[in-house]
Amino acid sequence: YSTKSTNHYPSIFIYGHRASGKNITLTVLHHSSSSLQLPHATVSCVECVSVALLFEQVLLSFFGCDAASLLPRSPSLSDFVRIYRQQCSQSPAKQTRYIVMEKAELLRDTDANLLPALLRLQELVRKCSNLIVTVVDCMCVPPSVCLFIGELQQILSQDRHPSYTAEFYSSYINILLGVFYSVCRDLRELRHLAALNFSKFCEPLAEGKVKETDTHKLWRNIEPHLKKAMQTVYLREVSSLQWEQMQQMEEKESGALRGLSAHTHVELPYYSKFLLIAAYLASYNPARTDKRFFLKHHGKIKKTNFLKKNEKTSNHLLGPKPFPLDRLLAIFYSVVDNRVAPTASIFSQISSLVTLQLLTQVSHDDQLDAPKYKCAVSMDFICAISRTVNFDIVKYLYDFL
Template sequence: MESDEVGLLENLVEEHPGYAKFIDDILMLTSSYLPPFIYINDTTNPRITSSVLDSVFGRLSQPQDWEYPPVRYARVNAVACFTARLFYDSVLNTLAGWKVRWQEGCENWPGDGQRWNDSIDSFLHGLKALHDSTGSSSHTVHKGKEKAPVQDQKPVMVIVIEKAERLKENLPELIIPLTRLAEMSQVNISTIFLSAVRWEDIKPSLGASPDPYYIDIEPHNKQDTIERLVSAFHSASFSQLSFNGINNIYHPALLPLYEHYAAMIYSICAVYTHDPYELQYIAAARWPGFVKPVLDEHRQAQGLARGDQSEEDQELIAIELAPPSEDQRMWLTRYFTPSITAALEALHPRSISAGEWALKNMPEPNLLSLEVVPRPLDRTKLGQKDNSMEHLPRMSKFILLAAFLASTNPAKTDVKMFGRGAGERKRRRRNGSPRKGAGRGGVAKVGFCSWLMEVPLLNSFSLYKKVPQRLSGPAPFPLDRLIAILGALLEENDVEMRPPAPDYVFPGEYTEMEIGRVQVYAAIGELTSMRTLYRTTPPEKLDGPPMFKCGIPFEAAQALARELKVPLNDLMWDPV
């Protein structure tokens, strides 16, 4: 491959991180033989794939000295083109580069009153006329190491149909002709369907359509998504964008800080969305406020440097903008992390625009120079009276208590702390020593979850007496263990608060119903968004239950236990 082709591939890959293989496949097909029917399936980000196709075929439509043939490219949306005439006119006008103008009567191509939108027959004749009207090209192709000019090479026509699955609802009669467009029109044309569903879901029956050339787009990984967010910084830096009078928010010197910022945005928001467009929207809303303390400090330093100089020398003083120190970067991350979640909740459903949200959430001036910096939300004080847990529902408070016990107690102690014997309550230990008389072969049974079913009691747990778990930090636990402990807490401490339920006659039946409700899992998701629970496994991991860690300290758990009248110390393996 010559240097021009290598440069084209490198530029396209740099513009679209994560699409290197896809771009290489499209360029290879275009340079050799572009199949008449291609089906591209992207289940996660079809909008980005559409922009990649625009970039590839947009570059190839420009006359250059490379091995690729000339291209005429049109992209239409099956949602916007909901009638056959709209589809025909959109394709022909875009392929011909024709602009529909109100001053000229909104005439379609070719502008002489001739119509190509009456039927599929006239559309095929329009494609043929457009192909014949295209002049000869002085394009060049490669033959070995030499370039041979081709004077009469006709361009390849490419039609990309975005959201192709909507053709089955709006224009089902066009699916078969579009898949056989090259055969029926007898011109060099390729039809590309881009969809989030499989071809088998929209494929016409009776085998009337040929099998397409399949291209599957793999989902973005974490690094590709972060690189795409960072690539948006380069575009904004080139455009020298400002916000509300704040200049240099996309200064090239701030690129290292933005890379850490993009990683922070992904780590917080990826639990809810992986769409790079959504993440970029949230990042653009929070970035002006995130970088404002750095710019304020730079402006202060520049003012102090100029204050010691004469008026003639002040204009010559210019301190270069530099990224903040590591300590300042970590402080900015801690300070603005809660606001990222707030931005996600407001911007993802588009309750407010990004610009309006950014204006309402701008930090105070000179934030880094304050002696006592205010904290937006101190998670270590959640146990105090004035905290965000005061207004939580009762079930959410029980979930937090269960999460605290799951993160504090060893998993093997659950049966001893929460289990029941043959109808009688087992007394919990308080001092770390096992109950006397408990044999090695004893079995405890309890409902709610397999975590507490038929687990043999152990004689000694001296392994866990070395370092108390509450001092070594919260330990991760699976979701089913959390649900099991929640059921045990509800059964022992919430019976008196329940409404009458005569339909449930068996012990534990009401609790089993309560912990299986959807609202319990919705409450767990809400607590995760509040950062009182932390999910330690990525959402895309399918093997095994999701893992969590408790995010509240002992003081907060103790306050919740007092409010719910739960004997917290009796339920801890190493009580305080």
């Protein structure tokens, strides 16, 4: 619709899976500054950890530092509306102002009336200015909204290599999606994986061993390589060239490092490594053993009393068990080298591990008071991570007593 029209929707809600085009709104606004002259404020709800920062960012973008400085130390929504009205009367806008909030689902953790009030902000300030609040990616998208495999296949096939036919590249994309679609439906990540592994897929052709139509032999050649690459989904710790170099080095190595994939070399923040170690211990150790492993003055406990009678099944064979957040933090504070205060940074690193799929949240999103997780890494991975922080994890594993 026309930007000069006075009949605007008070808010626009844009949602969708990653790489589905939500940020086209930001692209239009950023590139229209000179042509359409659309005043806008872009607010990242991840960076604005408080309501005060959110209000300050909006006023700063529209009116400058002087307007932002008028906010009190702990501003309310009424304070923001009052200052906004005052600034609009002094500096009226010729065009509609736009507030774009990214990751606005985080506003649900603030006051219950904040997000509804922001969505109806035009009603509060319409006497002095047209205003549209655009909410980008307000909530998680159900699986039915994600790109289907057929759509992904069509999009990825458009990136075909000019040296090969469209049918050949399409067959490669089908093989790639057959491996990765169950764990990754992010278009950007799949495009990265397609470019990363295509040279390996073409190796038998370059050597003259097979033809383009021999899909079965091409599949057998690429399958082990794709399974290793699946362990690095979302990590992006290596570039395409580095991945090939590490694979060549891996084939030459022997001993303890032989057979480990590139994901064991991933670099994480220092405390994230200990959080992941704590998560692994919580997943594979029974909760009743925490006192034995992590309490310094637990007294003498005989091994015969400590172990259950006839307990022979390995916890590693049974797979990781879910654990609550408080148990993860208790183990983390026990194994980390120095004293760490429970800050927001620690909790954000847990969220990052979930995003990287190194941890899996098994509780529902509405169970905010007691979230539960599972560790999603292998024994080789956690041993490699433990070595980087000089932590002997084997001594703390129940299966290796």
